[in-house]
């Protein structure tokens with residue numbers, strides 16, 4: 354098994370909440386994440402809105418300063434890398450944002466947008482910047498002749514392709530893709546996902562793929578980490594997570610996918626109540642206030658991520674589920690080309 358490209362340990366982000374000038378509390382957005390990503394691998398980060406996915410992604414590419422924990426990339430501790438040290442890092446580590454409308458400067462041509470990372474990093478590729486940008490446009494399925502056009506002249510899917518071309522300009526080794534298709538029509542989503550998959554194969558890219566849509570994650574990711582209220586509650590190989598989820602929350606999330614109809618005897622699991630506030634998360638297991646299996650111990654003892662199945666799957670639950678999901682969930686979840 355190859356060495357981890359990205360190694361995250363105890364990664365934490367707390368945002369202070371102010372009442373006027375006084376700090377009145379902490380939003381515990383991300384609270385002690387541990388995970389690795391190997392070269393060429395895609396790790397899916399899934400969970401409901403507000404569980405800390407975007408905050409995690411932004412810390413990974415150092416757009417946000419972690420409160421605690423460490424981020425190691427290619428054997429280097431980059432947790433608190435300063436501006437000068439970040440420059441070479443930016444080449445290896447890129448981000449694609451959710452909103453292809455907001456993430457492209459409307460006053461710049463496509464050529465200028467895609468060339469920006471090259472120029473900021475003072476890189477002149479052989480053959481020149483224009484040639485490289487046109488190659489990149491071609492690589493993501495856009496017409497290189499559109500070099501001088503503006504973002505508003507493109508559809509949503511095409512704009513996301515422009516964002517992908519920009520992320521690829523420096524030949525990164527890892528891309529954090531933050532909900533890259535959720536703002537797009539379903540038919541376009543499949544095209545962009547297939548593009549990312551092709552690029553991954555051809556360029557040996559690693560991805561941290563942030564999404565709330567479990568069907569998309571299944572199609573694209575090798576491993577999956579399920580987050581709830583700032584914590585990873587379960588992480589493992591994709592097929593294990595989808596067919597043998599052990600954490601009640603993972604089972605509930607999976608049961609909400611329309612095609613997963615026979616989730617054991619329970620069928621569709623409807624979680625009661627709202628996600629508690631990260632300002633004051635529940636003691637013990639954070640999921641316990643919505644968990645049908647919760648017992649006294651869950652309120653007092655925080656469950657650790659415990660590896661099972663020879664380390665392929667780890668679950669943070671005092672009373673994990675056993676057994677396989679009966680449904681053949683694979684085929685129905687294919688994203689059409």
Ligand SMILES: Nc1ncnc2c1ncn2[C@@H]1O[C@H](COP(=O)(O)OP(=O)(O)OP(=O)(O)O)[C@@H](O)[C@H]1O
Nearest residue numbers: 368380382400401402403404405406407408409631
């Ligand atoms: N700058 C900030 N200041 C205070 N709280 C913040 C800040 N950024 C995020 N949060 C809070 O941190 C928590 C996690 O937010 P985050 O955006 O990371 O979640 P998410 O899982 O990506 O959700 P979504 O899918 O809606 O983007 C939320 O409660 C959010 O309100």
